[in-house]
Amino acid sequence: MKKIDISKLPELRTRVGIYGSMKHREVGGSTCVGVFVAIVSG
Amino acid sequence: MITRPELTRWLQDPAAQTSTYERIEEIGREIKGEPAAARLSARLEASPKEADALLEIARQALCDGSLVADSLRRMTRAARNDPFFRPPIRNSATEMVAGLWLYEHRLLTIFVAVASADALALKRARRTGSASITFTGQRSVYHFLRAGGATVSLWATDPIGEGFSGTPETRCRLVGRRSLRDGDMIAIDGRCEAFVIDSTKSDIVYCQALTPVGAGPLMVEFDADTHRFVAASSGDETSSRTQMMLSLLRTMERTDAVPVFEELLGSPHFYARWQTLRELVALDADAAFPHLGRMANADPHPEVRAAAAAVLALYEEEGVRCLA
Numbered sequence A: 001m002k003k004i005d006i007s008k009l010p011e012l013r014t015r016v017g018i019y020g021s022m023k024h025r026e027v028g029g030s031t032c033v034g035v036f037v038a039i040v041s042g
Numbered sequence B: 001m002i003t004r005p006e007l008t009r010w011l012q013d014p015a016a017q018t019s020t021y022e023r024i025e026e027i028g029r030e031i032k033g034e035p036a037a038a039r040l041s042a043r044l045e046a047s048p049k050e051a052d053a054l055l056e057i058a059r060q061a062l063c064d065g066s067l068v069a070d071s072l073r074r075m076t077r078a079a080r081n082d083p084f085f086r087p088p089i090r091n092s093a094t095e096m097v098a099g100l101w102l103y104e105h106r107l108l109t110i111f112v113a114v115a116s117a118d119a120l121a122l123k124r125a126r127r128t129g130s131a132s133i134t135f136t137g138q139r140s141v142y143h144f145l146r147a148g149g150a151t152v153s154l155w156a157t158d159p160i161g162e163g164f165s166g167t168p169e170t171r172c173r174l175v176g177r178r179s180l181r182d183g184d185m186i187a188i189d190g191r192c193e194a195f196v197i198d199s200t201k202s203d204i205v206y207c208q209a210l211t212p213v214g215a216g217p218l219m220v221e222f223d224a225d226t227h228r229f230v231a232a233s234s235g236d237e238t239s240s241r242t243q244m245m246l247s248l249l250r251t252m253e254r255t256d257a258v259p260v261f262e263e264l265l266g267s268p269h270f271y272a273r274w275q276t277l278r279e280l281v282a283l284d285a286d287a288a289f290p291h292l293g294r295m296a297n298a299d300p301h302p303e304v305r306a307a308a309a310a311v312l313a314l315y316e317e318e319g320v321r322c323l324a
Helices: B005-011 B014-032 B035-046 B051-064 B066-081 B117-126 B237-251 B255-264 B270-283 B285-298 B302-317
Strands: B091-093 B097-105 B108-115 B131-135 B139-146 B151-156 B173-179 B185-189 B193-199 B204-211 B218-223 B229-234
Touching: B005 B014, B014 B066, B035 B051, B035 B066, B035 B097, B051 B066, B051 B108, B051 B139, B051 B185, B051 B204, B066 B097, B066 B108, B108 B117, B131 B193, B185 B193, B229 B237, B229 B270, B237 B255, B237 B270, B255 B270, B255 B285, B270 B285, B270 B302, B285 B302
Parallel strands: none
Antiparallel strands: B091 B097, B097 B108, B108 B204, B131 B218, B139 B185, B139 B204, B151 B173, B151 B193, B218 B229
C-alpha cells in the first residue's frame, strides 16, 4: 500500500480552525455576549 | 473552606439538603411545563423549518415576555426561600456574561443573560494585541430588556456560505451605529451581519433566541482595525470532532476505516471534505486516488479542486501513480 506523507499535502488557502477556535480576541461582540448551538449539517 | 453558619447547618442537615434538591427538581419540571414554553414548542413544531419563520415565532415569544418572566419568577422565589437553591437549567458564565439557557428545543434556544459593563471596560482596557469583529454564522434575535445606555456598531460582509474563500480582499464594513433602548430587538444574521458593543453605561440584560436552522458553515473573524479577513473556524462541532478522529485513525494506520473516510468525503463543508481527503491520501494513497480525480474535476469549491489537482501532480512526483 502506498502512502504520501501528510506534510507534503497542501492545505486550502482558506484554512479553517476547529469549532470554537479564534485567532484574535473579540471585545464586546457576538461571541462575547452570544451563545452557540451546533448547526444542522447535511 | 470557611463556611458561614447557614452553610454549616445545611451541610449537617441531610433533610435540608434533600429538600433543596427536591425543590430544584420541582422547579425544573415547572419551567419545562410552563404554558408559554408549551405554546412556543407547539408553534415551532407547526412552523416551516426555516430560520426566518422560526425566528419570527421567537420574536413574538420574546415580545410577549411571559416565558422569560414566569421562569425567572419561579427561580427567584425559590432562591429567596432557600439560599442553597440553584437554577435547574444550564447556565453559562464567562468573564463578561452570566446567563441561563431558559428554553432549549431542537429548533430554537433562548438564552437570558447579563453582560457586565465593568467586565467589558476591563476587557477593553487590558486588551493587548489585535481585536476582531466576528461573524458567527448563527441566526439570532436579541431582545434588550435593559439596554444599559449601550451603543453598538453594526457590521456587514458578503454572505458566508459553503463557497466561502478568505482572501486578502475579503473584508467587512461598518454599516451603522445605534443607541440601544430598553425593549429593542435586533435580528442578526451571523452569515453576513455582526455587532460590537462600543460602549455601555451600565449592565445589559438581554435575551438571545437562536436557531441552528439555516446557520452558516463557518465563524469568520475580521481585524477590528483593518477590517480584513483574519481567520475562519468551523461552525459545526460534530465535524470538528470527526476531523480529529480521522487524524487519529490515520495515525493508527487503520486502513480498515477507509469506508468511513469515503463516506465523510460527502460532507457539505468544503474544509471537511478536503481534510478528509488529505487524511485518506496519507492513510492509503491508492484508495484515495479515484476520489482525488473526482474532486479535482467536480468539487463545488474552487480551492478544493485546485488542491486536489496539486495532489494528483504529487502522485506522479512521488511515483505513486503515473497519470500519463
